[in-house]
Amino acid sequence: MTDEPAIEARDLSLTFETGDGPVHALKDVTLSIGKGDFVSFIGPSGCGKTTFLRCVAALEEPTGGTLTVNGMSPDEARRARAYGYVFQAAGLYPWRTIAGNVRLPLEIMGFSRAEMEERIERVLDLVDLQGFGRKYPWQLSGGMQQRASIARALAFDADILLMDEPFGALDEIVRDRLNEELLSLWSRTGKTIGFVTHSIPEAVYLSTRIVVMSPRPGRITDVIESPLPRERPLDIRDSREFIEVAHRVREGLRAGHGDVL
Amino acid sequence: MRGFLPVLAVLAAILALWVAAVAPMNARQALDVAEREGAAVTPAESRTRFETPVLTLMLRNSGEIWRGYGLERPRLPTPWQVGQELWATTGEMALEGRAFSKRSLIYHAWITLQSTFWGFALGTVVGIAGAIGIVYSRTMELSVMPWAIISQTIPIVALAPMIIVLSSQLGIEERGVPKAVISAYLCFFPVLVGMVKGLRSPTAEQLDLLRTYSASGMASFLKLRLPASLPYLFTSLKIGIAAALVGTIVGELPTGAISGLGARILIGDQFGTPLAIWSALAAAAILAGVLVTLLGWAQAVTLRRMGGGR
Ligand SMILES: Nc1ncnc2c1ncn2[C@@H]1O[C@H](COP(=O)(O)OP(=O)(O)O)[C@@H](O)[C@H]1O
Ligand SMILES: [Mg+2]
Numbered sequence: 249m250t251d252e253p254a255i256e257a258r259d260l261s262l263t264f265e266t267g268d269g270p271v272h273a274l275k276d277v278t279l280s281i282g283k284g285d286f287v288s289f290i291g292p293s294g295c296g297k298t299t300f301l302r303c304v305a306a307l308e309e310p311t312g313g314t315l316t317v318n319g320m321s322p323d324e325a326r327r328a329r330a331y332g333y334v335f336q337a338a339g340l341y342p343w344r345t346i347a348g349n350v351r352l353p354l355e356i357m358g359f360s361r362a363e364m365e366e367r368i369e370r371v372l373d374l375v376d377l378q379g380f381g382r383k384y385p386w387q388l389s390g391g392m393q394q395r396a397s398i399a400r401a402l403a404f405d406a407d408i409l410l411m412d413e414p415f416g417a418l419d420e421i422v423r424d425r426l427n428e429e430l431l432s433l434w435s436r437t438g439k440t441i442g443f444v445t446h447s448i449p450e451a452v453y454l455s456t457r458i459v460v461m462s463p464r465p466g467r468i469t470d471v472i473e474s475p476l477p478r479e480r481p482l483d484i485r486d487s488r489e490f491i492e493v494a495h496r497v498r499e500g501l502r503a504g505h506g507d508v509l
Numbered sequence: 510m511r512g513f514l515p516v517l518a519v520l521a522a523i524l525a526l527w528v529a530a531v532a533p534m535n536a537r538q539a540l541d542v543a544e545r546e547g548a549a550v551t552p553a554e555s556r557t558r559f560e561t562p563v564l565t566l567m568l569r570n571s572g573e574i575w576r577g578y579g580l581e582r583p584r585l586p587t588p589w590q591v592g593q594e595l596w597a598t599t600g601e602m603a604l605e606g607r608a609f610s611k612r613s614l615i616y617h618a619w620i621t622l623q624s625t626f627w628g629f630a631l632g633t634v635v636g637i638a639g640a641i642g643i644v645y646s647r648t649m650e651l652s653v654m655p656w657a658i659i660s661q662t663i664p665i666v667a668l669a670p671m672i673i674v675l676s677s678q679l680g681i682e683e684r685g686v687p688k689a690v691i692s693a694y695l696c697f698f699p700v701l702v703g704m705v706k707g708l709r710s711p712t713a714e715q716l717d718l719l720r721t722y723s724a725s726g727m728a729s730f731l732k733l734r735l736p737a738s739l740p741y742l743f744t745s746l747k748i749g750i751a752a753a754l755v756g757t758i759v760g761e762l763p764t765g766a767i768s769g770l771g772a773r774i775l776i777g778d779q780f781g782t783p784l785a786i787w788s789a790l791a792a793a794a795i796l797a798g799v800l801v802t803l804l805g806w807a808q809a810v811t812l813r814r815m816g817g818g819r
Contacts, residue, residue, distance in 0.1 A: 307717055326723055333721045335714050343736050343815035352732065356722045384816035 261312035272465030296466025332401030347381030462504025535577030628692020636700025692756035703745025707738025
């Protein structure tokens with residue numbers, strides 16, 4: 249293993265040409281995400297968090313700068329199955345069972361039947377959904393559906409997980425639980441995670457690094473290295489370090505806002 | 510079964526309306542019969558009664574109105590007369606082993622049903638193929654969609670004779686072919702519109718997810734667009750099969766046809782036997798009901814298999 253970063257953006261820009269003129273969704277974003285990092289993106293709506301993840305996933309074409317994923321172009325990285333993407337809506341197919349939904353990427357990528365079954369079992373275990381494979385999505389709670397969609401993203405062993413406000417639609421209790429589970433999943437699998445959130449506590453609790461962004465044009469205003477240990481019980485949120493980091497994030501967000509107000 | 514009561518209530522209301530309409534519709538005929546049988550009718554003579562409004566006639570001769578419910582050749586038959594005629598031309602003939610005699614409505618319904626099936630099959634295939642073309646090709650969307658809409662603005666009764674003449678010009682002897690074409694002409698449109706909607710129903714996010722798997726166009730069609738469109742398809746098919754039935758009956762109306770429910774309606778009209786018209790109409794309605802119910806049942810089974818619970 250080299251020390252090559254998982255995701256590296258240099259002066260990345262993306263301008264959407266719209267009817268109302270150009271929208272600078274991203275401007276000169278420079279960021280390096282190391283292998284095994286858990287990086288959160290936080291900032292007000294419209295600051296380009298989603299756009300950044302979509303660029304990494306080759307769903308959006310940057311208009312300037314360079315971007316590499318595992319040392320490749322985003323397109324190549326996608327073909328090399330470098331990442332799994334989790335959207336805010338679980339987006340499970342209602343006509344497929346949970347196992348069937350996890351099987352979807354495996355079918356498309358042409359895994360053998362035996363390997364599909366083995367992988368489905370493994371990832372459902374990983375997200376704590378063992379025994380739910382034969383249920384249909386509507387039979388599961390919102391939190392369980394989102395876990396199934398994480399399992400789907402993990403099924404083909406991508407080493408980067410891109411998550412766009414995956415828990416944004418869930419209530420706080422479920423969210424706490426899923427945050428804890430995500431951390432444990434991360435430490436067990438050693439994935440690199442890019443995680444978009446609106447919630448300061450969520451960002452601080454989960455991340456090794458927090459990227460604070462601000463809108464118009466979308467840019468990075470602060471990158472905070474977390475002093476918290478990798479092992480994090482939920483009550484770490486009452487510790488002094490946690491509160492200090494949260495404070496710094498809040499300051500960063502406020503500074504970003506100051507420009508436009 | 511919860512939906513049963515409202516259905517019955519509506520049915521009862523329709524029947525009541527029907528029965529109530531029989532008296533005014535048949536009043537003149539009833540008074541003619543009464544006069545012939547020696548009853549005193551005011552004003553006397555059929556010709557003078559033409560000048561008098563029906564309601565006045567009914568008020569002045571209220572004692573003779575009942576005759577309108579038992580006429581030989583009523584202008585508007587009662588529900589039980591239609592029921593009797595229907596039974597006489599279906600069940601009774603079947604019991605006598607003459608179910609497929611040319612006088613039996615079962616025979617005529619069967620003829621109509623066959624063309625309906627062919628028209629439905631053809632219309633469905635054309636509708637689905639057109640929808641796929643429209644969803645995947647901007648050019649198709651711009652070129653096909655307007656024509657599909659225009660096609661439905663042309664009255665089918667104007668078009669049907671042309672299709673029949675054209676197919677005989679082409680040397681097609683089989684009468685079922687132009688009928689199926691007319692039927693398909695009415696049927697394809699709801700299927701096309703429903704399938705376009707269904708194939709476009711996946712969200713941008715769902716399509717993006719497949720892109721992250723580098724899925725081929727074929728894979729995203731088979732695994733996402735097609736299954737997502739099925740609920741829409743079934744709804745359209747139910748409309749489509751009813752339209753196909755109407756199309757077939759219209760195709761049987763132009764001169765020349767001697768079999769099929771449409772021909773029965775036409776013949777009943779030419780020979781002045783409204784009962785035959787009404788029982789053929791009732792048979793067509795029953796047929797439509799059965800076909801739509803069967804499709805609804807297929808829909809329920811399919812969607813249940815596809816995990817549609819709740
Ligand atoms: N496809 C698009 N076309 C035009 N503008 C877009 C498009 N996608 C995003 N934008 C704009 O880019 C900016 C950043 O959007 P986004 O990345 O979704 O923000 P965030 O996820 O941080 O809320 C917003 O102003 C948004 O309106
Ligand atoms: Mg967003």
